[in-house]
Amino acid sequence: MLATMIDGMSDEPASSGIVDRKEELRELRHLLDPGEPRLALLTGRRRIGKTFLLANAWSSRGAFLFTAARTSPELNRRQLLTDLANWSGEPLDVEDYPTWRSVFNLLLETRAPEPTVLVIDEFQYLANDETGLAEVASELNAAWERRRAKRPLLLVLSGSAVTTMEALAGGGAPLYGRFHWQHRLEPFNYWNTAQMTPFPSLRDRAQTYGVFGGTPRFLAVVDVEQAFAENVVRLMLSPRGEVRQLVETALDQEEGLRDVSSYKAIMRSVAAGQTLRNEIAQRAGLTNDSGLRAKLDRLVELGYLEARRNVDAKANEPFRYRIADPAFRFHQRFVEPNLSLLERVDPHEVWSSAVEAKLPLFMGLEFERIAVQAYDRLRGTKGLPIVKEWGRWEGRDRAGRSLEVDLVAPLVGGGMLTGAVKWGQEPVSIGLHYEHLEMLERAAHAGRGWAHEALSGKSVLYYLAAGGFEDGFEGQARRSGQRVICWDLEDVYRELALPTRPA
Numbered sequence: 001m002l003a004t005m006i007d008g009m010s011d012e013p014a015s016s017g018i019v020d021r022k023e024e025l026r027e028l029r030h031l032l033d034p035g036e037p038r039l040a041l042l043t044g045r046r047r048i049g050k051t052f053l054l055a056n057a058w059s060s061r062g063a064f065l066f067t068a069a070r071t072s073p074e075l076n077r078r079q080l081l082t083d084l085a086n087w088s089g090e091p092l093d094v095e096d097y098p099t100w101r102s103v104f105n106l107l108l109e110t111r112a113p114e115p116t117v118l119v120i121d122e123f124q125y126l127a128n129d130e131t132g133l134a135e136v137a138s139e140l141n142a143a144w145e146r147r148r149a150k151r152p153l154l155l156v157l158s159g160s161a162v163t164t165m166e167a168l169a170g171g172g173a174p175l176y177g178r179f180h181w182q183h184r185l186e187p188f189n190y191w192n193t194a195q196m197t198p199f200p201s202l203r204d205r206a207q208t209y210g211v212f213g214g215t216p217r218f219l220a221v222v223d224v225e226q227a228f229a230e231n232v233v234r235l236m237l238s239p240r241g242e243v244r245q246l247v248e249t250a251l252d253q254e255e256g257l258r259d260v261s262s263y264k265a266i267m268r269s270v271a272a273g274q275t276l277r278n279e280i281a282q283r284a285g286l287t288n289d290s291g292l293r294a295k296l297d298r299l300v301e302l303g304y305l306e307a308r309r310n311v312d313a314k315a316n317e318p319f320r321y322r323i324a325d326p327a328f329r330f331h332q333r334f335v336e337p338n339l340s341l342l343e344r345v346d347p348h349e350v351w352s353s354a355v356e357a358k359l360p361l362f363m364g365l366e367f368e369r370i371a372v373q374a375y376d377r378l379r380g381t382k383g384l385p386i387v388k389e390w391g392r393w394e395g396r397d398r399a400g401r402s403l404e405v406d407l408v409a410p411l412v413g414g415g416m417l418t419g420a421v422k423w424g425q426e427p428v429s430i431g432l433h434y435e436h437l438e439m440l441e442r443a444a445h446a447g448r449g450w451a452h453e454a455l456s457g458k459s460v461l462y463y464l465a466a467g468g469f470e471d472g473f474e475g476q477a478r479r480s481g482q483r484v485i486c487w488d489l490e491d492v493y494r495e496l497a498l499p500t501r502p503a
Contacts, residue, residue: 019216020192021053024183028057028156031181032117037108037153039144039178043165044185045303046253047217047246050158053185054119063117064088064110068125073136076126077103084110100126100136104143108153117154123168124161124255133164138174161255163301186303187325188214189373194493197222202489203425203466204228207359210366211236213326218243229351236330237338237347237355247331254302262286263295267323270305271332275320296321304328311391311408312450320394326366333362360423367423368392368406371464374492375485381496384485385460386412393450397442405439407462408450416454419462419485427468433477436461457481464492 018025031038044050055065064087068076078094080103085092088110097103107118120126127133144155159165162184168175169182188196193212194205196219211232212218221242222231235243251260251267265284274283277296281288299305300321307319323329334355335342342350372390379386393405407419420436422428443451453459460483463469468488477484 018053018056019196020188021049021185024053024185025057027181027183028054031154032058032152035152036150037144037147038155038180039175040154040156040181041165041169041179042156042158042183042185043162044160045162045187045215046160046250047215048160048185048187049216050160050185051121052216054121054156054158058117063119065119065121067121068123070122070125073100073126073128073132080120081106099139101139101143104140105146108143108147108155111151116152117156119156119158121158122160123157124159124164130164130167130256133168134174137168141174141178144178162303163298164255186214188216188219189377190214190370191373191377191493193219196220197224199224199228201228202493205493206367206370206466206489207363209370210326210363211330212243213328215325215327218246218327229356232355233347233351236327237335237342237350239342239347241347243327244331244335247327250328251304257298263299266292266295266299267304267328268332268336270321271323271329271336275322276318277321280321300324308391310393310395311389311410312393312448322365326369329366330362334358363423364421367464367466368421370492371407371419371421371462374464374487375462378492378494378496382485385415385417387417388412393443393448395443395446395448397446401442403439403443403446405436405443408454410450411460415456415458415460416450417460417462418454419460419464421463422465422467424465425467427470428463428465428473429470430473430476432463432465433461433473433480436463437480455482459483460485463487 042050066080066083081092081094081097110116124133126136169179190209193209193214197208199205207228235241251263269280269283274280278288281292286292300307303324305321306324307321309317338350338354387409390409393408395403397403405418406421409417420432440451440454462485464487466489469486474486
């Protein structure tokens with residue numbers, strides 16, 4: 001349980017320790033501008049930085065922050081009142097406020113200092129279950145209705161039980177239509193991950209995102225004064241590794257998940273390369289039924305899995321699943337299969353014998369994720385067309401040969417963006433371009449309309465190579481008639497420049 005007062009600070013220090021989150025900060029602060037009571041809802045997975053953001057969002061203004069604990073609603077009610085009394089300096093008798101409605105009435109009448117910001121973090125712990133939380137929300141709604149005067153007041157509800165918390169704003173819920181602002185906080189992208197862990201080597205920055213992902217809590221313990229490999233050994237491979245323990249207990253701490261072992265088995269199956277529902281069921285030893293579908297949907301909703309189809313897939317085609325968070329994918333790929341070994345052998349030896357040589361292949365898929373994020377980040381300053389939806393394509397040509405295109409994305413203004421992503425250390429030759437064109441031609445010959453469009457002059461070819469390109473690559477690639485983008489690590493980690501006109 002935590003109550004925090006943020007007061008008497010200049011605007012800059014309150015947010016100087018925050019990486020990214022500029023839009024969230026601006027919008028949260030703007031909620032106070034109209035000078036009238038407003039209600040806001042912030043959700044997000046555990047360790048994503050919600051509490052840190054809310055504790056630093058307002059400066060030179062009074063803000064009361066209470067974080068509920070995973071204990072009984074009664075203990076949380078008493079602690080909230082005790083913390084409010086300590087914050088406001090006003091004596092309060094806990095027994096005078098026996099119900100949540102009386103507590104909320106008191107909170108909404110709080111006037112010192114003004115404008116007032118009230119934050120109830122981990123709001124879901126004010127009740128024992130979803131039914132109880134709906135009752136608490138109803139009590140809050142009643143208190144909100146009886147406010148006596150319009151004044152600068154912001155009440156923020158926050159919580160890590162994402163589905164439960166977002167249901168508070170859903171149709172039919174007591175607080176439906178009450179929220180002026182609602183947002184789900186997401187993990188950092190590759191760029192903001194590097195801001196938090198600025199290794200001198202760009203390759204190490206990319207690998208840090210590939211191994212630890214964009215969860216601020218995981219990144220906070222990465223030591224850039226140590227070698228990248230040492231951080232992986234210390235935090236991810238060691239049985240006492242701090243990030244490893246956070247990853248291993250994440251599903252156990254999710255609210256409302258029953259039969260957690262089945263969820264973990266699903267994650268292991270997907271990490272092992274089983275991407276279709278039937279494959280996942282067989283590998284995990286589960287029945288391919290509505291229960292499995294519900295579990296997969298829940299893991300997608302919570303941000304642990306991604307569900308994707310080919311860009312030209314029909315509505316009845318099955319989804320393919322993959323691990324959404326790099327840290328969880330690394331854990332499933334390298335820690336889970338080596339649990340016994342890591343208990344018996346120095347983790348440094350496991351790194352050198354079972355991880356280091358396989359990491360480049362692992363990074364290939366994570367580098368595709370960086371390719372997508374880099375394009376979206378740099379698009380405006382480079383004058384690049386807007387992507388409607390990112391995807392990749394997996395299938396077979398007319399001869400039954402396997403086809404796999406790393407990047408396939410329809411463009412908003414018409415045309416397609418396709419491309420290839422290479423994590424290797426050496427500069428790639430023009431052969432990469434011709435291999436990519438050959439795959440597009442094979443896909444087009446197999447009747448794929450997107451491939452025909454990708455071969456037209458109004459489309460874009462996007463190549464990202466960590467090791468760069470051999471001399472003359474871009475010039476030769478441009479002879480195909482499409483717009484060509486050739487980026488390496490220096491390009492994707494470059495500071496944003498002034499916007500340019502589209503070419």
